[in-house]
Amino acid sequence: MLNEDSRTPHPPLPELTPETYINRELSLIDFQRRVLELAKDESIPLLERVKFLAIVGNNIDEFFMVRVPGYIQKVKLGIVRTRPDGIPPQTLMQMIHKEISDLIQQQRETMSRLFTLLKQENIAILSFSDLDADERRAVREYFKTEVFPILTPLAVDHARPFPFISNLSLNLGVHLERYSEENDEIETEFARIKVPVQDSLPRLVSLNQVLTRYGADPIDGHKFLWIEDIIIDSLDVLFPGMTIAEAFPFRVLRNSDIDYEMEQEDDEILDVAAIIEHGVRERRFGFVARVSVPNTISERMLTHLLNGLEVREETGVYLIDGHLGSANLFELAAVDRPDLKYPAYVPRYPDAFQPDGNIFESIRRQDILVHHPYDSFTPVEEFFKQAAHDPDVVAIKATLYRVGKNSPIVQQLMEARDNDKQVTVLVELKARFDEENNLEWARQMEAKGVHVLYGVEELPVKTHAKVSLVVRREGAGIRRYVHLGTGNYNASTARLYTDLGLLTCNPELADDASRLFNRLTGYGPETHYNRLLVAPEYLTNTLIALIDNEIEAARAGKDAGLVFKMNQLEEDVMIQKLYEASQAGVQIDLIVRGICCLRPGLPGISENIRLRSIVGRFLEHSRIYYFQNAPLEQQFLLGSADLMRRNLYNRVEVVFPIFDQRLREKLLRLLATSLRDNTNTWELRADGKYYRLQPDNATVNSQEIFTRRSFGLLMPNQDNE
Template sequence: MPQTFTPIPASASAPAEPEHEQGLRTMPAGPASLGMARETAPIPVSAPLNVPMMPLAKSLSTALLELQGQAMPASAPVSAAGLVAAAYTGLYATAESGEVQQQQQQQQQFLDRDHCILAFNERVLDWAVREDVPLLERLRYLCIVSSNLDEWFEVRCAPHVTAAKAGDAKGLYTLQSFRSLMDKAHELVLRQYTLYNQSLIPAFAGQGIRVVSHGERSSAQRKWVREYFLREVQPLLMPVGLDPSHPFPQVANKALNFIVRLKGVDAFGRANEVAIVKVPRALPRLVRLPEKIAGKQRLFVSISSIVRAHLVELFPGREVAEFAQFRVTRHSDLAVDEDDVSDLRMALRQGLHHRHYGQAVRLEVSFACSPMLSDLLLGQFGLPTEALFRVKGPVNLVRQSQLVDLVDDPALLFPPWRPAWPRQLQPGRSVMAQIRKRDVLIHQPFESFDGVLELLREAVNDPEVLAIKQTIYRTGSDSEIMQLLAEAVRRGKEVLAVLELKARFDEEANINSAEKLEALGAQVVYGVLGLKTHAKMLLITRREKRSGQLKRYGHLSTGNYNVRTARLYTDISQLTCDAQITADMDAVFSHLSSHNRLPKLHQLVIAPFQLHDRMLALINQVGEAAQRGEEARIVLKMNALTDELLMQALVRAGQQGARIDLIVRSACMLPPQRKGWTDNIRVRSIIGRFLEHSRVFYFAWGKQQELLLSSADWMNRNMMRRVELAWPVRDPVLRQQVIDECLVAGLYDNRDAWTLEANGAYQRAPYPTTGLGAQRALMERYGPQV
């Protein structure tokens, strides 16, 4: 039976429903639950909003839009970044000095974004700690934290390292802030390795699964490992002895290396003391020992252990005095001046190589690495001592995730989950015929992404379909989406792909996809220079047989067109033939491909031109209603909340009496329930089996309400430096479904939720093993599927 989200009585073991939470449950549709059947009245469609502007003279997106339409002087910046900077200047120049002072005071009270990101990873690590989680899944969560930390260092830490090296004491990045972040990062890494060594390794040993070191291997196992080394490893190694003619080699980002101190002299009688051994990425990081020498256990050896055991064979005639594994992390954002390139795709392809050798931001070494060797490495990479991480175990925990696939034991994994076919689509029938009758919502991964794929397959194979337009951000390698678009071109259909080349760490896959589509004759564009196209849209134009008229079919989503992540991330898709929405989509595609001025849109709200304004206006509307004594409610679900103007607006609305709940998975810089400031704001974060990824914005004031789905988080980058979209859910039944499944479920989760406290710390849900979990309830509602 599906779980229903009803108020928890005070007498139950769970805490009573706080009064602050009841507002969402008493919306016009009546008490919300996860059940499909409803006896309640439909939610009225919100009337057009006539919302006054915030007290500030202009919001950022208004200033940006006005600047876009003005003739810029020759000396003024013409890049998108320049427009955004000019918009900021115009905004704060027109604000009253008292308002600016109040904003600055609020900024000082906001939480630090980087500390928020590290706190998010602490919450993820909790799943690796929990003994009720299957063992291989615990390892997977541990590796996810390491992967997240890698990306944080690659993307966020370069300015901090630069400030630390300069000894900066003032500004956004300082030596003090760097040390504070490194203290937190060291603490998190220590927790990881303590968990790995003291909990996970013994637990795996109890299951007969071990990664055996050289000292633990039998003579037969050592013989097999030596033969493997000679056959598979040694031919790929190229040790470099350091001297004036052999400088320190280029070390790639996150690659495994050894630094070795040698005794004696080389073949030319020189006492070059230090050598570097780079371990190629092509080598597997874990190798399973054959059953005949492993006995009844599942035994593995790491590539680092194999190399370490045979280092002496790489330096014949020399004695290995000491050695250590090391790994350097580098700044990895691609720096391409988009205003000074004639071919963005070619410039990005050339930049991909340089990413591997950017500024060093972190050095990891094995725990026993001597101060002499670690100091040499720190000096070589120009890093302060705080950026040195000594680890008791593999220097790259991410690669331990290979154990999940190598062991492949269902008993040590979550029960398999296969998403159900979308309930609102009848299998075997034309998807387009069904959405001609009414809009369809798909809630991934509880429902299958196959419904979206089936729509595109149908469009490709339908001779009446004339054109397909789609945004592409992350599709993954060998994507069926890209294969279908290619097939559509071959069948003579007009195909427009707005492909974002700068999707971080997916640049190469997207460049390759662009080249393949262009070679077939598709129209491929890269959006707007200076902005990332992050909006998710698919638009199909078909000539209807009966009427002979052209009709549009649209798909909008909070998540990517990626089959793999569609099974792992929670997202909402909407299939629609709504004439206003699909006309808006067509206008946006035309804007992205031709750079024509964007016309007035009927339903879609687009960043960077409208979305920021619209969110500010809606918050303001709710706050003013609260001030008049009317019911006023805001519930927002997103991945991150860091935009200061939007946070200031939420603070003001809360002070006016609006009740505000924020469900923010990762970084939330707005501290809740601080007396006299954010008393009416609560924040929670849900970390579950699936990655929470949908963006849902609910505003209610008086008898009106507005529910929007979006591709955008509430971050300055999304609002000002990306093409994003939000759209209203106007169908009352679908609207209530989103409210139930994305908002009510999240607010009543007392299993996987974390509550942000006023001091910036997170408190775990009281019932992590027995409570009511939103994701589990939705799996029961849509499943079980195996």
């Protein structure tokens, strides 16, 4: 460990200003633009481009459920305090509305082009004008048989108030007319219909399936109808004796961020699981953050909806060209047309493991580094499986953050308990939008006798670390085996996210892992670690010390460099230290997939910083920190933490060193290959804008290279993995 006391004093850190600090929310919107660019990319298979459209829609939804509500509350409370970007909340809300509106318009234009291309492939979402009489009759029968029984129209009048509209729900607002003999005039009524797409029905109804079931001739290809169009076409069945004056869909997003800090203020609440369960139930009742309506909506209908929803700010209303809820395009992307998707990729089984061998023998031979999804996740699952059934294993400990709905690892942990092993699992219930799933797994494990914990004693601190420990009897003693990762123990995301995992029985790392679990499950605020860097206690200071070491090397005339790869970069002190390092002459390469508040390339401030974002087929998720002049055993640090305030100060994170020179060389190759990418890479420049790199001579697609060689291009004098 570097001796922080030996460092020479440095000038004060550069002050962050609107010129040197990019707003976090606007940076996140920029990331959605990069994802949308993939939907426009003609080199990408057509249905994959549709999937990227859906991803943008899903990401925008989450943005309004999690990020925007905080600013709505600040505006209501009159808070004008700003971050270093200097943008007050009221102004930021206006900027978000403009930027998101522009982004959605681009998305819709792209959607229209893709739908035209899909028609050429005999895939289409039809309107009722495209159907003949027999097809309309069959769709009508489908409505009466399968849709009508589920629907519940809710009238709104002097006796019946405007109904509650749940989060993420798609609804129809309907104006109805009837003649009143008593008043001798046409009276207008309003009703709301919830479109049952979240649980009951598909959003895109397969026309071929409908025609087959209801006696019409099938048609070629893959044809669909929007479920709301089917309902609108049959409104007369729902409202007999009424005239349908107009009907428009609308969609509501609500504040969905559970406030754990507020819950902590109640000293009577001691059951974390109860808090989470209550928060999940209440999530759908949060205040309205966004209302989406078609841009063809009448002024009368829009006014009625906004009054009923109590939406007063125009920044909360979005007029959409076309059907609402583009996240549902995942259903279209799932069409069975392999020729319009990426070629199937089967991850390789790492050479360090024998498919049917003893995984603990493999780990004893050498530390093993795996790079998902290019390397199979199976060895990680096998690590838990063999531990669960090995008679010499006496204990298993693990942290679980997002494990997925069907988790082989959780099943193995329960089987380990069936086999009388001690099993301790820290399940993070505060994993946003995975709370309910994690709670269900926790209860199943508890029923099996697994010792389940829900976090450390400080409730707001999430346990985000990815660590597991297996204790095994060997000879006259015990040996501990450890898995440390940058990603979750989730087999599904391991096929889509790029992550790194280390399997080792190094005694120092194993001892630190034991200390960490003792800290998490018991009491030990003064716990110290020899090799692991654990947040919130120790990570930040060590990273600062390592950056300072590069600064000192540069000032001494040595070559100095940093290469950081992460998901997000927004923490103030880290940005200031990177600016200081740049000013000292340290050459800095940053690979930041998503949010980035640092502005590179500013003369005299960040001219030695180059910043890139890689967005491609797989979601870049690994965190790697490289320090050129650090002691060899600290040159590479991998882990669960991004350089964000929440990671460094409000989460239990684990960052770990790589001791084996052979593995450090692999990581050098990985970073070098990523930095050479000119296919899926955008460069952030001094003007705060991202520019997609264009291949000059040789095309380098880092993700495609990793599918052939897990750690990328060979370095000089290397000829194998």
